[in-house]
Amino acid sequence: MLMHSNRLRNDISPVQYMTDLCLALSLTVWPITPEIASLSQENYFHHNDPAGRLIAATAIHHNAPLISADKKLKKLEPLTVIW
Numbered sequence: 544m545l546m547h548s549n550r551l552r553n554d555i556s557p558v559q560y561m562t563d564l565c566l567a568l569s570l571t572v573w574p575i576t577p578e579i580a581s582l583s584q585e586n587y588f589h590h591n592d593p594a595g596r597l598i599a600a601t602a603i604h605h606n607a608p609l610i611s612a613d614k615k616l617k618k619l620e621p622l623t624v625i626w
Contacts, residue, residue: 575597579600588600
């Protein structure tokens with residue numbers, strides 16, 4: 544979306560941009576597994592945004608902290624939120 548609105552460079556493909564970014568910053572991208580998809584539907588999620596639920600469920604599944612300013616996610620008990 545940011546590329547289409549010209550807020551990020553668009554002289555390379557989105558896939559190449561994200562690949563380069565992950566390599567440059569040594570980031571790991573985890574896939575959405577059936578376990579994560581199921582976890583995102585648990586009752587303790589008080590978040591209506593499906594993308595937010597999937598992102599939070601991924602962090603919980605991998606026991607990883609999440610960098611987010613989302614106030615609803617900060618209240619989620621099994622999640623560690625930074626920021």
